[in-house]
Amino acid sequence: MGRLFVVYLEGRIYSCKHCKTHLALDDDIISKSFQCRHGKAYLFDKVVNVTVGEKEDRMMTTGMHTVVDIFCVCCGSIVGWKYETAHEKNQKYKEGRSVLERFKISGPDGSNYWSQEPHVGGSDADDV
Numbered sequence: 001m002g003r004l005f006v007v008y009l010e011g012r013i014y015s016c017k018h019c020k021t022h023l024a025l026d027d028d029i030i031s032k033s034f035q036c037r038h039g040k041a042y043l044f045d046k047v048v049n050v051t052v053g054e055k056e057d058r059m060m061t062t063g064m065h066t067v068v069d070i071f072c073v074c075c076g077s078i079v080g081w082k083y084e085t086a087h088e089k090n091q092k093y094k095e096g097r098s099v100l101e102r103f104k105i106s107g108p109d110g111s112n113y114w115s116q117e118p119h120v121g122g123s124d125a126d127d128v
Contacts (some may be wrong), residue, residue, distance in 0.1 A: 006074065007048040012108035014042075014100060019075040021049050024100060028109050035061070037109055038103035041080065047098040049073045063088040078085055079104045 012026035024047045034041040053069040066085035072077050080101045083094040106112055 004073065009048065014105045014107060016049075016075060016077060016079060017104055017106045017112055018070040018077050019072060020106065021072050021074040023047050023049055023079060023105060024098075030097065035100055036099070036101045036103070038101055040102040041099045042102060043094070043100050044100060047080075047082075047100065049081065050082075050098070052082060062091055064090065065094070077104065085092070098113075 001119045006021060007023055009022040013022050014024045015022050024044045028045045029042050030045055031043040034043055049072065050070040051073055053071065055066055055068050057064060057066050064085055065086040066079045067083055069078055069081050082098040083096065085094050086094050
């Protein structure tokens with residue numbers, strides 16, 4: 001493996017809860033109304049310091065999407081997913097954007113989100 005270059009962000013930062021690697025800025029949140037297996041998830045316009053998994057089609061609450069899981073570049077923890085293709089016309093705004101699962105990241109104030117009751121079902125926005 002080659003040299004690892006990590007981007008450091010300034011401002012209100014969301015980071016990996018395991019290794020504290022910077023992932024996204026609060027200013028880049030598009031929606032906080034997404035849901036995943038562990039509870040809340042946020043849609044971001046931009047994320048950094050992640051690697052992507054294999055493309056796969058997933059049926060989500062809002063329809064079929066082609067997505068890739070995203071992983072922290074430093075510790076390898078899965079932190080969310082990225083939308084590659086939205087198959088529904090009204091979901092195209094998600095393409096190229098990433099969802100970070102609140103359960104797997106630390107907030108700008110250093111807080112972690114611990115869900116009381118996991119959401120069961122598709123991992124997607126209920127309403128945006």
